[in-house]
Amino acid sequence: MTTQEKYINPFTDFGFKKLFGSEPNKDLLVSFLNEVLKLGITELTYKKTEHLGASDLDRKVIFDLYCENEQGEKFIVELQKARQSFFKDRSIFYATFPIQEQAEKGDWNYELKAVYTVAILDFCFDDHYKNDLKVEVQLKDKAQNRVFYEKLTFLYLQMPNFQKSESELETLEDKWLYLLKNLHKLQNRPVRLQERVFTQAFETAELAKLDATERTAYEDSLKYYRDVKNSLDTAKEEGREEGREEGIEIGKELGREEGIEIGKELGEEVAKIKGIQKALLRGKLTIEEIAEDFDTPIEFVLKIKNNPDL
Structure with missing residues (x-):
């Protein structure tokens, strides 16, 4: 951590929960959710963040934050530092837990309270949504292009695009x-952030006000965040450069315009392999983390790990 920093980094696990995840700072979370979701929440209750599936075979999930408003509507708030495989699938899966927990024993009419998932992303999707700041998703009728069900909402905030x-x-x-x-x-x-809610936010985030235990926890969280970002960024850049060079050589050998294009495509694949190899060599990330950020199956990463000559 540099000496110039005065406030916590909210993209660290500690920073995010310090800002939004404690009872004294509930007003901050209420204000934030009201603005990004355009709601009128007046009160929130924090709920347990660990959830178990219906059987021992089901996955255990742990939300970053899980809350309920005065009407019983549910809010999952997630911070995601790096791209991962099947991230959209994961967010859909997570939303099933606050849906299922509403089931009532006996004669129940299946009426549900709304469920909102808000994901704050420190990366962008690599598809046609990659240039959007906000991606808001609900169930729609394709033929009429109308919202079919309003009680299930997913909001993805791609922060690099702000x-x-x-x-x-x-x-x-x-x-x-x-x-x-x-x-x-x-x-x-x-000067532009003079509202009362930001007075509270800046006071909460000031590093000088953390006690010794909090300071240690924050520095550990910050180190992990930087290790993940630096390892992935470096591995990707080195992999891209090596892949680009190999792709050009392949294209030259093929000696045709189409060959150059084929070479570029092969170069992109080589770049991914090289980047994964670099990340594996540095040893700072787990197999799962590497697979997530390179958007590739865990089996593919394991294959590269077990075949270093690829």
């Missing part, structure tokens, strides 16, 4: 997104 400067901040939502993205870089509270 590019507004302080002078461009207009809404309270803008200000929350700006704070999340830039908090750890700031030395003073921005």
Whole structure:
């Protein structure tokens, strides 16, 4: 951690839960959710974050934050630091737990309370959503292009796509997104963020106010965050460079315009393999973490690990 930092990094596990996950700071979470979901929540209750499936064979899931409002509507709030395989599938799977827990014994009419999943992403999807800041998903009727079921909502915030400067901040939502993205870089509270809720946010996030135990926990969390980001970024860049060079050589050998294109495609595959090899050699990430960020099956990573000459 550099000496210049004055506030916590909210993309660390500790920072995120310090800001949004404690009873004294419930107002911060209420304000944030009201802005990004356009709701009118007045009260939230924190619920247990660990959930077990119906049988021993089902997976155990642990939410970052899980809350319920005064109407009994459920809110899952997740922070995701790195891209992972089947992330959309995972968010759908997670949403089934607050749905199932609403079941009542005896004569029940199946009426459900709404379930909202908010995922704050420190990366972007690699599909046609990659340039969007907010991706909001509900069940729709394709023929009529109308919302079929309003009680299940998934909101993905792709934070790298938030590019507004302080002078461009207009809404309270803008200000929350700006704070999340830039908090750890700031030395003073921005002039545009003068609302009372941000007074509380900056006081909560000030590193100087952490006790010794909290400081140690934060530094451990920050080190893990940086290790993950640096290892993946370096492995990807080195893999891209080696893959690009090999792809060009393959294209030259084929000696045709189509060959150059084939070479580029092969080069991209080589880049992925090289990047995975670099990440494995550094030894800072688990097989699962590498597979998640390179968007590839765990079996593929294991194959590379067991065949270093690939």
